Amino acid sequence: MNNDIKEVLYSKEDIKDIAQKIGSQLTKDYAGKNPLVICVLKGAFLFMADIVREIKTYAEIDFMDVSSYGDGTESTGEIKIIKDLDVPVEGRNILIIEDIIDTGRTLSCLVDLFQHRKVASVKICTLLNKPERRIKGIEPDYVGFKVPNEFVVGYGLDYKGFYRNLPYVGVLKPEVYENN
Ligand SMILES: O=P(O)(O)OC[C@H]1O[C@H](OP(=O)(O)OP(=O)(O)O)[C@H](O)[C@@H]1O
Numbered sequence: 001m002n003n004d005i006k007e008v009l010y011s012k013e014d015i016k017d018i019a020q021k022i023g024s025q026l027t028k029d030y031a032g033k034n035p036l037v038i039c040v041l042k043g044a045f046l047f048m049a050d051i052v053r054e055i056k057t058y059a060e061i062d063f064m065d066v067s068s069y070g071d072g073t074e075s076t077g078e079i080k081i082i083k084d085l086d087v088p089v090e091g092r093n094i095l096i097i098e099d100i101i102d103t104g105r106t107l108s109c110l111v112d113l114f115q116h117r118k119v120a121s122v123k124i125c126t127l128l129n130k131p132e133r134r135i136k137g138i139e140p141d142y143v144g145f146k147v148p149n150e151f152v153v154g155y156g157l158d159y160k161g162f163y164r165n166l167p168y169v170g171v172l173k174p175e176v177y178e179n180n
Pocket residue numbers: 040041042043044066067068098099100101102103104105106107157158
């Protein structure tokens with residue numbers, strides 16, 4: 001599996017350091033606010049696990065699984081909720097945890113959904129931000145790293161269901177796409 005990687009962009013250590021930095025900022029920002037921290041499955045599962053352990057104040061956690069409608073190559077900009085939250089969100093301070101923001105479609109839909117559900121606040125924390133591809137006006141509040149306009153895998157991010165278990169973020173060799 002490691003042989004399929006052309007370049008490591010962010011190592012396990014880089015990710016650990018940034019999760020600690022963001023976590024200590026979140027600890028300050030959310031002290032006394034009892035946030036509901038929401039993991040957007042599946043890609044964010046590792047970042048969620050690392051980030052919540054760095055939030056040293058009261059926080060509840062929950063999970064949502066969403067997928068975008070579309071023909072498989074381009075989404076239509078709408079999302080389908082595969083698994084909704086277990087708790088009501090009205091009046092809550094929501095912190096969404098994502099692995100990556102690319103076009104911004106997924107988060108744009110989620111933010112609209114939470115505003116419709118009358119939350120007190122909604123903020124976004126993402127490990128990776130790919131601003132070059134943005135088509136929706138979504139800006140994350142907490143960002144690990146800015147990534148170039150390349151398809152990245154690892155640390156939760158997949159290609160055809162694989163590579164999520166890599167402990168780092170990297171770029172696949174072109175022949176991996178060509179052979180699939
Ligand atoms: O900004 P966007 O263009 O909407 O892309 C970002 C979304 O794409 C990925 O999810 P994906 O749909 O691949 O599902 P997964 O997390 O289950 O892999 C990622 O986890 C984000 O949720």
